Amino acid sequence: MRRWFHDSGHLIRPALVLLAAVAVFLLVRAAVTPKDFGKYGHYRPAALTLVRSHPLSYAGQEQCVMCHDDQASARKAGKHAHVACEACHGPLAAHANDPSIQPKLPDVADLCRRCHEKDAAKPSGFPQVVTAEHSGGAKCTDCHQPHNPHL
Amino acid sequence: MDISRRGLFQIGGKLLVLASVGATLEQIVGAETPSDAYKMAEHWWGMLIDIDKCIGCGNCVRACSKENQVPNGYFRTWVERYQVEENKQPVVESPNGAMDGFPPLTRDDIKAFFVPKLCNQCADSPCVQVCPVGATFVSPDGVVLVDKEYCLGCRYCVQACPYGCRYLHPETDTVDKCTLCYHRITQGLTTACCENCPTQARQLVDFKNPQDPVHEFLRKNKVEVLKPYMATQAKVYYKDLDGSVR
Numbered sequence: 455m456r457r458w459f460h461d462s463g464h465l466i467r468p469a470l471v472l473l474a475a476v477a478v479f480l481l482v483r484a485a486v487t488p489k490d491f492g493k494y495g496h497y498r499p500a501a502l503t504l505v506r507s508h509p510l511s512y513a514g515q516e517q518c519v520m521c522h523d524d525q526a527s528a529r530k531a532g533k534h535a536h537v538a539c540e541a542c543h544g545p546l547a548a549h550a551n552d553p554s555i556q557p558k559l560p561d562v563a564d565l566c567r568r569c570h571e572k573d574a575a576k577p578s579g580f581p582q583v584v585t586a587e588h589s590g591g592a593k594c595t596d597c598h599q600p601h602n603p604h605l
Numbered sequence: 606m607d608i609s610r611r612g613l614f615q616i617g618g619k620l621l622v623l624a625s626v627g628a629t630l631e632q633i634v635g636a637e638t639p640s641d642a643y644k645m646a647e648h649w650w651g652m653l654i655d656i657d658k659c660i661g662c663g664n665c666v667r668a669c670s671k672e673n674q675v676p677n678g679y680f681r682t683w684v685e686r687y688q689v690e691e692n693k694q695p696v697v698e699s700p701n702g703a704m705d706g707f708p709p710l711t712r713d714d715i716k717a718f719f720v721p722k723l724c725n726q727c728a729d730s731p732c733v734q735v736c737p738v739g740a741t742f743v744s745p746d747g748v749v750l751v752d753k754e755y756c757l758g759c760r761y762c763v764q765a766c767p768y769g770c771r772y773l774h775p776e777t778d779t780v781d782k783c784t785l786c787y788h789r790i791t792q793g794l795t796t797a798c799c800e801n802c803p804t805q806a807r808q809l810v811d812f813k814n815p816q817d818p819v820h821e822f823l824r825k826n827k828v829e830v831l832k833p834y835m836a837t838q839a840k841v842y843y844k845d846l847d848g849s850v851r
Contacts, residue, residue, distance in 0.1 A: 494744070496739040501740075501750065504752065506787060508784075508787075511797070512668065512789075512794075512801070545668070569662045569664075569803055571706075572711075573661065574710040574715075574717050575661060575687075575707070575710050575717035576661065576719075577657050577660065580660055
């Protein structure tokens, strides 16, 4: 067979090396790229499952009310109707899953003050007091029932 | 070895057929089975924040921190208190992210208000654009997430976020951020911050749900996103946002 042109071997050999390199690259990439990469975009769909696998700490309102409907109806009648249970009682998914885990009652002094201490930046319609003047050192729960705080 | 041109083509052809059969088999066998009722295509998540309802109690910050095991001193959400006076730079405070609320502000001769902040879940997000490895992305239901097993910790995204919503987790050395409680909202719960907001100043919304109150809210109220000039298509809408807020 006649050569295409003189000494074309020195072009064909590097071309073969290049082809081999591309093939190796493609193989390695196929081996290390996670399955389904790029199904929804430039990322692993498995990442969505990973993020979703995070455990719950807060059970959510519906879970609480399933057992504690008495407290829920007491709350419904008052100003705290839209405050979720766990907003004061803390994260209780563990308790919802296993009722034998007893939650601790919240510390009222700190709890009430966080929302109701007077602050000029709070919306003016929101009930606020200067606790030192308001109660004279008495606990909030001495007068107010937290689930329905109106006197 | 001596191979004729015909031989080479034959081998190539056989390899091609094998490869395509293999790929097809892999697609059939490895296909994901839909595991649950949650359909990503049916949701487009965001949040509404009503500044006039925020009392700066810090419940959202504490709830987020507990739900997501956010390391101390880092925040996926935080609350800022603005004190705005005429002809002066606004004073912005957020002591420990408002984890313990705020020291009472007694001056009432100035404009003061609270602004809760979190990831704005931008639909056209700068943080996603700069990630070199595809470790951060906008999910099909509109939540900006991080693949912590894929993240290199290069921090490009931390710098790219115009809202300062990302940090490098001190233990994993990968980037961490608000997931809009993706593990909660995909099972029908609301986010930890919204669940625990006593005044409903924050509301999780689903723009693709025609029954969602967001549609009426947006129709009836004047809203704005943070830094609209960044054109990030942020999906956290603020009602009554003051111009001093950045």
